[in-house]
Amino acid sequence: MFRGRSVHSIDAKGRISIPVGWRVEFERRSEKAPMLVSQDRCLALYPAEDWQAYELELLDKPRFDPSVTRIQRFMFSGAAECPIDKQGRILIPPTLREFAGLVSEVVVAGVGTHLELWDKSRFDAELAMTQAQYDEISASVARLGNAKDF
Numbered sequence: 001m002f003r004g005r006s007v008h009s010i011d012a013k014g015r016i017s018i019p020v021g022w023r024v025e026f027e028r029r030s031e032k033a034p035m036l037v038s039q040d041r042c043l044a045l046y047p048a049e050d051w052q053a054y055e056l057e058l059l060d061k062p063r064f065d066p067s068v069t070r071i072q073r074f075m076f077s078g079a080a081e082c083p084i085d086k087q088g089r090i091l092i093p094p095t096l097r098e099f100a101g102l103v104s105e106v107v108v109a110g111v112g113t114h115l116e117l118w119d120k121s122r123f124d125a126e127l128a129m130t131q132a133q134y135d136e137i138s139a140s141v142a143r144l145g146n147a148k149d150f
Contacts, residue, residue: 001025002110007120009104014097015089016106018045022115023088036096036117038078041126043092043100043117045082050113092117 002025008016018026025047026034032048046054058075061068078099082090092102105120118126130137 001112002115003112005107005109008106008108010092010097010102010106014092014094014102015085016092016108016117017087017089018084018108018115020088022108022110023084026084033081033083034090036080036082036090036092037075038096038099039075039116041100041118041122043096043102045090045115045117046113048081051079 002022006019010016029047030049035046035048035051037044037046037051055076058068058072061072063069078096080093080096082092084090097103100117101119101122102117103119107116107118107120107123109116109118109123
């Protein structure tokens with residue numbers, strides 16, 4: 001399980017450190033390199049097998065539905081294998097750095113099944129919006145029950 005958050009600087013080559021506890025969790029869950037994918041206004045780092053299961057679910061959707069095609073294009077074209085090096089860093093490809101607006105400070109946030117990588121100012125704005133609408137959002141989530149959404 002991925003929980004908590006930390007702030008890291010991205011270096012000139014586009015690398016950031018992944019905290020040791022989360023590195024151990026990636027190693028425990030998969031022998032393969034994690035997958036880094038574009039997601040909303042941030043990036044998501046998934047254990048390889050979890051991402052593969054997500055891909056299969058997405059591929060199982062009706063292929064001639066334009067919404068399915070669009071989300072598949074967005075998710076699959078924005079995915080890259082992202083090995084963790086011996087210093088505990090990942091290299092974020094330039095296209096994904098640009099997409100997420102990662103320039104200097106990066107928030108690495110545990111969100112249960114995966115990590116999210118955010119530009120710090122975007123993350124702060126997202127948290128502020130969530131806090132401002134907390135009652136409405138929590139009521140909406142309660143209405144979902146056990147529904148599983150993409």
